[in-house]
Amino acid sequence: MTRGGGATRDRILVEASRLFAERGYHGTSTRDIADKVGMRQPSIYSHFATKHLILAALLDADLVPARARVRAALDLPGPVAARLHAYLQVDVAAILSLPYDVRGLYNDDVLRAPELAEQAQRRAEIHDLTRELIETGIGGGELVPFDTGFVQHAITGLLLEVVRERGAAPSGTPAARALDVADFVLRAVLLDARLLDDVRARAATLVPGISTMAVPRPVG
Amino acid sequence: MTRGGGATRDRILVEASRLFAERGYHGTSTRDIADKVGMRQPSIYSHFATKHLILAALLDADLVPARARVRAALDLPGPVAARLHAYLQVDVAAILSLPYDVRGLYNDDVLRAPELAEQAQRRAEIHDLTRELIETGIGGGELVPFDTGFVQHAITGLLLEVVRERGAAPSGTPAARALDVADFVLRAVLLDARLLDDVRARAATLVPGISTMAVPRPVG
DNA sequence: GCGCCAAGCTATCGACCGATAGGCTAAGGA
DNA sequence: TCCTTAGCCTATCGGTCGATAGCTTGGCGC
Numbered sequence A, B: 001m002t003r004g005g006g007a008t009r010d011r012i013l014v015e016a017s018r019l020f021a022e023r024g025y026h027g028t029s030t031r032d033i034a035d036k037v038g039m040r041q042p043s044i045y046s047h048f049a050t051k052h053l054i055l056a057a058l059l060d061a062d063l064v065p066a067r068a069r070v071r072a073a074l075d076l077p078g079p080v081a082a083r084l085h086a087y088l089q090v091d092v093a094a095i096l097s098l099p100y101d102v103r104g105l106y107n108d109d110v111l112r113a114p115e116l117a118e119q120a121q122r123r124a125e126i127h128d129l130t131r132e133l134i135e136t137g138i139g140g141g142e143l144v145p146f147d148t149g150f151v152q153h154a155i156t157g158l159l160l161e162v163v164r165e166r167g168a169a170p171s172g173t174p175a176a177r178a179l180d181v182a183d184f185v186l187r188a189v190l191l192d193a194r195l196l197d198d199v200r201a202r203a204a205t206l207v208p209g210i211s212t213m214a215v216p217r218p219v220g
Numbered sequence C: 001g002c003g004c005c006a007a008g009c010t011a012t013c014g015a016c017c018g019a020t021a022g023g024c025t026a027a028g029g030a
Numbered sequence D: 001t002c003c004t005t006a007g008c009c010t011a012t013c014g015g016t017c018g019a020t021a022g023c024t025t026g027g028c029g030c
Helices: A007-023 A030-037 A041-046 A051-075 A080-097 A114-139 A148-168 A174-189 A193-211 B007-023 B030-037 B041-046 B051-075 B080-097 B114-139 B148-168 B174-189 B193-211
Strands: none
Touching: A007 A030, A007 A051, A030 A041, A051 A080, A051 A114, A051 A193, A080 A114, A080 A148, A080 A174, A080 A193, A114 A148, A148 A174, A148 B148, A148 B174, A174 A193, A174 B148, A174 B174, B007 B030, B007 B051, B030 B041, B051 B080, B051 B114, B051 B193, B080 B114, B080 B148, B080 B174, B080 B193, B114 B148, B148 B174, B174 B193
């Protein structure tokens, strides 16, 4: 690991993420991963002590920056609608720009495994923070009084599916797709539809503040 | 199978659907299913020739009525917005009322397996018909000119996540959740937000016509 | 009452799984 | 130069997988 600066470890992560996306975690064997990397199956264990830790590393690469982003959106000042719009844009763009194929990470229900409890907790935290943001917007009269949990789930589902779409037919740039998602959600939840242009303008000024919270992990 | 009128077969399907939802298809063994049903593992093969056929039966129970519903929505007369609203309501309510736990059916990427090609094709057909409905609405100036594929994926993601939510914390009745989904999507895509009340009223008259297209499968 | 057969059972198969043990090799530091 | 050790290798483990073979049983039609 020290010799190559973690290059092999990263290749394992990249290939594993592709296979997880294609066949799911349980449907992918450590031999499958090793074959793609170009090594023997036991050699994987020079870099990861268990198969679960491969998935954990991939999940963390997504979850840790994502949590930083939603926290940034919560801490920023101003109207909730603009912060939500900016957050969605940054989140989608960031996920679509990850070096890993994240499509398979949340498909399977492996997140319930006790070995991934830490990651499951991180994800729950992101959901809680998202709900908090929505709740603030509803309480302040900016957003339609939908059930908060429903809106959070709607956003989660939208993000997951947009990510899944990328692999099948990557239509449009990440930035364009990110704007689509943000617009779609805000049109749905914004109480006064006439404010959408204003929300977009305010969001544009917030995007850099949220983006810089998430330090992208460089991978060869 | 003939003696009990397929009762055991249905119990296998019910228990399998719950386990698939909990651990995914690959994460569930035929022994797990047999244990829940209360029989030995090889006895499963008196009702299903392969494990894939269990999943295929579950998928068909969802996909076949779903295809009928979207076809009905396409064939009905009147504005697209109302038809889309009605379709979404009926679809969500129908899925939430299924005797099976459908949460795990589309999580894994087993649908790519050649044994499930027929089901994959059915699902693709549903997506195509949905896109057609949206395209009509955009062309007719009723809906916001989002990318058609994006809207279809957004709807798919929303439906999947709402279904997933049910198992975790079933908040609200199926009908209430169905209305939430329909409202959320139509607020997002309706060009003139002021028409929403009218769309809802028109949709209410269409709901029976779409519902009756889908014959629910009785299961004990 | 008797034969048929669906539907269960036990026993077992070969394949594949994740993981471990232990050896070889080459790069890097003393 | 020699020692350490990261990073690969081969060989192999026990466990579990989906699936098959073949026996037993009990309800039904005749």
